[in-house]
Amino acid sequence: MSQVSGRTPILIGVGQASERLEDPDYRRLSPIDLAAKAARAACADTLASADLIAHIDAIYAIRTVADSVPAPMRAQRAPFGSPQNTPAAVAERIGAQPKLAVYSPACGDEPQKLLGEACERLFDGELRMVLLCGAEAASTQRAAQAAGEKLDWSEQSDQPLDDRHWNVGGMRTKHMNDHNMIVPTSVYPLLENARRARMGLSREAYAEEMGRLFAPFSLVAANNPHAASRKSRSVEQIVTVDADNRMIADPHPRAVVARDQVNQGAALLLTTVDTARELGVPQSQWVFLHGYAAADERHVLERQDLGASAAMAGVYHQALGEAGVSIEQIQYLDIYSCFPIAVFSALDALGLSSDDPRGLTLTGGLPFFGGPGNNYSMHAIAELALRLRANPGSFGLVGANGGFMNTHAAGVYSTTPCEWKQCDSSDLQQHIDALPAPAFTQKPEGWGRVESYTVLHGKTGPSDVIVIGRLERTGERFVANSIAADSEALQMFTTQDGLQQRVLVCWHQGVNRFAMSEASLQRQIPRPPLILQPSYESVKVERYGHVLEVMIDRPEVSNALLPETNDELEQIFNAYEADDTLWVAIISGAGDKAFCTGNDLKAASTGRRMWMPRTGFGGLTARPNRVKPVICAVNGYAMGGGFEIALACDLIVADDAAQFALSEVRVGLLAGAGGLQRLTRQIPLKQAMEMILTGRRVAAQEAKELGFVNRVVPQGTALQGARALANELLECSPNSIRLSKELLNEQARYASEGDAIVANYRAIDKVVNSEDRIEGVMAFAQKRKPVWKNR
The missing domain is CATH 3.90.226.10 (2-enoyl-CoA Hydratase; Chain A, domain 1)
Structure with a gap:
């Protein structure tokens, strides 16, 4: 093995833990229990001659789904409570005494991002050994709730915590919230159909593409002992909508959506070359991070191409470039797969096809292996480490995604030794932030063409339509929702392809609404007359x-x-x-x-x-x-x-x-x-x-x-x-008052008093030619009160 600096950070241990409700040894483990079990497995995986737990001086825990919402909402998300300090709760279970406890923000790219941060701090000598861990027990929680059982997952702690908070508010604007673009299942379909529009594919052809993409994923999951679903599915089974595979939101049936009812945990153990040698960790267990990158995408409605991500593409290319390898030199891939569009966007960026012989997942992907909240990509890194050790000198790539394809991170790994090089994505982020955004209006009026859409489905069938479109008159982008109980719009978008469909949009009670015709819109949202009503409610x-x-x-x-x-x-x-x-x-x-x-x-x-x-x-x-x-x-x-x-x-x-x-x-x-x-x-x-x-x-x-x-x-x-x-x-001329206000409204456009004074105002011409001016002068001369006409 070539010599590298003793300060070089390395991944030395990986561990995973899981349980299913139907397992004979099912124990109803909490998220902390699962994370701790995975942590102990990661320590054992190192094959070290010493007990490593005592040497862990930092624990980074990935934020649970229950904690990924504002504090007032957490009781609803976590009915059985949650620890006050998640890293400390894991530490107590495994007997560690870390000096640093970090609780991540909420996003699926956090495991990869935090691994990069941990490596940087290890190289700088700030830390000697770092445990990354995370877990979810949503399946147990829901089963217990359904059975009316009470569990207690709360834990108190007075240990210091670097709590980086849920931090996902910026991914959704208030405007998106107002228009039901709140959860991934209502936003990702919009991104998916935008890509379909760019590809020029019919709904049927695109469904077939999604099936061909994900059928191999299900086969990998079927052979993974930690997968939530170990049933392989054919292309036809994935795309056929039926009682067991109902439509969630067009074009996504249940089979292509991340599976959140899981009980899964994962952990990674990192240290430096010197510490690994000191503690007797065999070199066969060492995995090096060769290159990494992270960047945030513009929020959804600011993206020029809704069906792509410039940040994702930039992150993959930077990570490969920092590692000094091409995509062709990568033997193992795990592309974040919460929805097909996340994988398709990565393939488009990397120039790969969905039938790449290397495969695109190491776990089975989020719809089949499972989507343990923000922690999925830690399982991917754990699986990658095992394959790299089994094939020394090979390279692997893990891509991670958060929000609505808002945040991205990627890492290139190998057992091949390399000197540590800190990667800086600030130039990439600056480039992303400077990309032009399409003109957008929050309150559109008039006819527009649909750029992308989705039909949301409940258990009883289609319920609502969300469209993103462009106004015909101005080209501005807008988002709008169907009107409740508008069967015409619902039927049109359900039975036909809504791309490029013409819709009439208006703003009503804080939401943009659309209908298929002027008569339909006026019937459903009549414009109030411009006259005072006899009475009002409030x-x-x-x-x-x-x-x-x-x-x-x-x-x-x-x-x-x-x-x-x-x-x-x-x-x-x-x-x-x-x-x-x-x-x-x-x-x-x-x-x-x-x-x-x-x-x-x-x-x-x-x-x-x-x-x-x-x-x-x-x-x-x-x-x-x-x-x-x-x-x-x-x-x-x-x-x-x-x-x-x-x-x-x-x-x-x-x-x-x-x-x-x-x-x-x-x-x-x-x-x-x-x-x-x-x-x-x-x-x-x-x-x-x-x-x-x-x-x-x-x-x-x-x-x-x-x-x-x-x-x-x-x-x-x-x-x-x-x-x-x-x-x-x-007592004054209402016409003069009105024109004075008109002039003041117009002069507000001028920054300097001088410019405002010398500007030409139409109000002055209007007042000179008004009847009220003549009446005012005559009344003054005749020493009487003027009779104003307001004209």
């Missing part, structure tokens, strides 16, 4: 001459708004803008306790869907080109979104008991309806920053001194004060 409306009074009528919850209340306010202010006889509006809140305290957080906490109308919170905060004045009358509290409504108004009259705050930071939110932008422009920056960052309340008099309140009136008289101010506005 808002009272009165008109007094040219003044419209709008009162939020939910005093029992401090006038907090439901989405439906926002919709009503949008309709009301749409009607106000459209009615030439209405010149001034006043918005207030019922009762004397509060004007509005923002979103109804109690309603939101129930899990009900929340949305805002196109024109923003209260129908006002996202209405930038409004040209009619709105006065806000504030009695009591104006908190969070309520304050944002007030800031969006032109004038504020507050009673002397009023209090204002952007309180979102105190409940883990931020003022996302324009409050941050408006407050920092309406008052001095430092004062605004204090209010924003502390959420502190400002009383009425201070608010007036800061400059965002116009008038302070006695407690309980804000509405009367607003009426008095409205009357003052009515």
Whole structure:
């Protein structure tokens, strides 16, 4: 063996553990029990002459699925509890005393990424021996729940933990969440059909491709003692949809989807060449990491090609390049296989075919071997190490994937010694981040062509359609959902190929909806008329001459708004803008306790869907080109979104008991309806920053001194004060007021005062040629009150 530095990191032990419900020795092991069992197997696998457990000074544990969600949701995901410190729980079971305990983020590429990190820290001398481990016991958990049994998997610990948190929020935008692009089974089908579109294949032809890809995987799983399913399947069995292989989401039947009901654990033991020699680990057990890379993809809707991953391609090519080998020199491959598209994308990137004689999996793949949460690729690395030892000098490649093909890592391994070289993927990441993204609109209107789609299926059949498309008018990408109970859309996308289908899209109650025709869309989502209705559910409306009074009528919850209340306010202010006889509006809140305290957080906490109308919170905060004045009358509290409504108004009259705050930071939110932008422009920056960052309340008099309140009136008289101010506005030309606001809206485009002043404004031409200008001049000359015509 050629000499390498004694600091060179090496993989010396691998272990796996599993159990099935039907096994005669089934013991209902917890995830920690399985991880510990795999860890002991990894130590035994080293064939060392010394007990290695005492030398483990770091344990990296892969985050379980139960911990891969925000903390408030974990009780639902982990009904039997989970350890406070997973690495410490494993350490206690095997008798280790590590100085470092790391709990990974949540993603399927973490085993490969953390192995690279561990190697770096071993080479730097920070660590001597590292255990990587992870496990899931979802099959046991679900069986116990179904049987009504109570298990206790919780464990307390006071040991220090480097907890890297669940950290998957960035993979899904709020817009994706709103459109049911939440779980892998609703997103990967969209990626799959996008690739099918690029390949120009029919649904039947592509299904055949998926079957040919995965049939060999099932054969490998059938011969793997740790596989969750040890039944091989033919191409026909994989693609035929029946009661045992129901459609999950077009084009994915159950047989091609990662299997999460598993009881599986894996562990890897790493050290340095010097330490291995010292402890008597035979050189026949050593495996070297020759090259590795990791990078993150743009989120789904920012990718130019939904059916490919530039980050995945870059990671594979960098790992091979760092190792100094070509793909042809690789004898063993394990491509992450949560869905066919993940494998196809890797094959496209590497120039390989699905029938590559080397095979594409070492375990049997996630649909057949099993998908133990974030830990699958640790099993792949363990299997690869065994094959490399059996064939010294050979090379193997493991690819790992997380999220919706969001995160990628790859490693090239061999028993052939090599000097350690730290790999840096920052240039690759910079390249990925700089790739152009297609123009995108969150609120599309009009006709579009379907770029990709999926039909979601429940146990009783198809239920919903998700489309990603491009607007015909602008080319912008959009995502939209079918309308509930729209049988026409459901039938079309179920019985026919939806690629390039023409659909009509609109934005409704926080979600883009589509239909197959204008008549269908109007029938299912009728547009409200631009006139005031006789009554509303949560808002009272009165008109007094040219003044419209709008009162939020939910005093029992401090006038907090439901989405439906926002919709009503949008309709009301749409009607106000459209009615030439209405010149001034006043918005207030019922009762004397509060004007509005923002979103109804109690309603939101129930899990009900929340949305805002196109024109923003209260129908006002996202209405930038409004040209009619709105006065806000504030009695009591104006908190969070309520304050944002007030800031969006032109004038504020507050009673002397009023209090204002952007309180979102105190409940883990931020003022996302324009409050941050408006407050920092309406008052001095430092004062605004204090209010924003502390959420502190400002009383009425201070608010007036800061400059965002116009008038302070006695407690309980804000509405009367607003009426008095409205009357003052009515003495002026409504046409001039409207054109003044139009000019101000236009001048906001100019950064400098000088540019704004010398710009040409159409409003000036309009006012010069208006009847109100002539009436105003004549009334002044005749010493009478003008009679405004608003034209």
